[in-house]
Amino acid sequence: MLTYQTWESHELPSFPHDNETKGALDxxxxxxxxxxxxxxxxxxxxxxxIVLIDLISKVKQDAEIVFLDTCLHFRETYExxxxxxxxxxxxxxxxxKPSLSLEEQAQQFGDELWKHNPNKCCELRKVIPLRExxxxxxxxxxxxxxxxxxxxxxxxxxxxxxxxQSIKVCPLIHWTWKDxxxxxxxxxxxxxxxxxxxxxxxxxEPCTSPALDPNDLRSGRWAGRGKTExxxxxx
Ligand code: SF4
Numbered sequence: 001m002l003t004y005q006t007w008e009s010h011e012l013p014s015f016p017h018d019n020e021t022k023g024a025l026d027x028x029x030x031x032x033x034x035x036x037x038x039x040x041x042x043x044x045x046x047x048x049x050i051v052l053i054d055l056i057s058k059v060k061q062d063a064e065i066v067f068l069d070t071c072l073h074f075r076e077t078y079e080x081x082x083x084x085x086x087x088x089x090x091x092x093x094x095x096x097k098p099s100l101s102l103e104e105q106a107q108q109f110g111d112e113l114w115k116h117n118p119n120k121c122c123e124l125r126k127v128i129p130l131r132e133x134x135x136x137x138x139x140x141x142x143x144x145x146x147x148x149x150x151x152x153x154x155x156x157x158x159x160x161x162x163x164x165q166s167i168k169v170c171p172l173i174h175w176t177w178k179d180x181x182x183x184x185x186x187x188x189x190x191x192x193x194x195x196x197x198x199x200x201x202x203x204x205e206p207c208t209s210p211a212l213d214p215n216d217l218r219s220g221r222w223a224g225r226g227k228t229e230x231x232x233x234x235x
Contacts, residue, residue, distance in 0.1 A: 001034060002167060003138050007160045015157055017174045024055055024171035027157045031139065031169045032060045039169070040064045040094075041141040042130055042232070045080050046202050047180055048143035048172055050189050053084060053091065055171065056141075061090040066133045069095040070125040071102055072114075072204035076194045083190035096133045098125045114206045118222055122230040125204075130232055131164060139167035144233065145180075146173050149218055151229065162235050177217065203230065 002010045013030055017023035031039055041056060043049040043065050056063045067081060085093060098105075105113055105124060113121040134140055144155050161168040172180075177200070184191055194202050198210030200217040213219040218228060 001138065002158070004160065004165045004167060007167075012158055021055060022172075022174040022179065023157065024052075024175070025058065027169060027171040028055055028059045028141075031141065031171075032056075032063070035139050037064070038137055039139040039141065040066050040133060040137055042066050042068065042133070043143070044068070044203070045077055045084065045192060046143070047184060047191050047195055048145060048175070050080075050084070050191050051175075051180055051183050052141065052143050052172065053088060054183075054187060054189055057088050057091065061088075062092060064092045064094060066094045066096050066130070068126050068129050068133075069097050070204050071097065072125070072206060074192075074194060074202065074205045074208070076192050077202060080190065080192040087190060094133070096129045098129050100124060112206070114204070118207060118225055118227050119231065127231045134164050134166055137166070139169055140164070141169045141171065142233070143172050144170045145175050145177075147176055149216075149228065152233070163232075 002012070015023040015026045015030070019026075041052065041063060043053065045067060053065065081093065085091070100108065109120060110116065113124075140161075144152050146153050146155055155170050155173050157170060157173060159168040159170060183189075192202055199208060199220060200211050201221055202208055203221055207222050209220040209223050211217060211220040212223055221228065
C-alpha cells in the first residue's frame with residue numbers, strides 16, 4: 001500500500017484525465033480500493049466539496065467525510081451540510097470540533113483571535129483538529145484545484161503530505177470553476193446559497209467576504225490581512 005513511509009519506494013499510479021470527470025472518478029476508485037476505510041475526505045462543503053461528495057458516493061457510499069467545525073461557519077454552510085445528509089444518507093459525516101471552545105480560546109488568547117492572530121486561530125481551530133482526525137488514517141482527500149491559486153498550480157492527484165505525514169489525494173486538480181458548476185447544474189446538486197451572493201470561496205464567517213476581485217476566487221478570504229491559506233495545505 002502507498003503510505004507516507006513507502007512513498008520513495010512505491011510506484012505512483014497514473015490516471016487518464018481526458019474523460020468526463022477529468023480523471024477524478026478513476027482517482028477515487030483507486031484511492032478507496034487502495035485504502036478502504038483508511039482514508040477520509042476533509043470537506044469544507046463549498047461547491048467543489050459537493051462535487052467530490054457526489055463522485056465519492058458513486059465509489060463508496062458510506063465514506064467518512066470530516067468537516068472541520070470551527071464553530072464560526074456561516075449558518076448557510078450548516079444548512080448545506082443538512083441538505084447533503086438528506087441526499088446521501090449513508091455517508092458518515094463527522095463534525096470535528098477544536099478542543100477549545102470559543103470562550104476558552106478567548107480566555108487563553110484574547111477575544112476574536114482571528115482579528116489579531118488569524119494564523120494562531122487557524123492552527124487551533126483547523127490544523128490541529130485535522131491532525132487529530134487524520135491520526136491512524138493513511139490518506140486523506142482534498143478538493144484542491146490547480147486553477148484556484150498559484151500555490152496550488154503544482155498539486156498532483158497523489159501527493160506526499162509532509163505536514164500531516166500522510167498521503168493527500170486531490171481528484172479535482174484539472175477541473176475549472178466552470179467544470180464544477182456544470183457538474184452541479186447537470187446533476188442538480190444542493191450547494192451553499194452564499195455562492196449565489198458573491199462568495200466563490202467560503203470559510204469561517206469572520207474571515208470571509210464576497211470576492212473582491214472577480215478573477216481571484218479566493219480574494220474574499222482573510223481580505224486585507226496578508227493571509228491567503230488556512231495552513232492545511234502549507235508545509
Ligand atoms: Fe479562525 Fe478565521 Fe481561521 Fe476560521 S478562518 S479558524 S475564524 S482565523
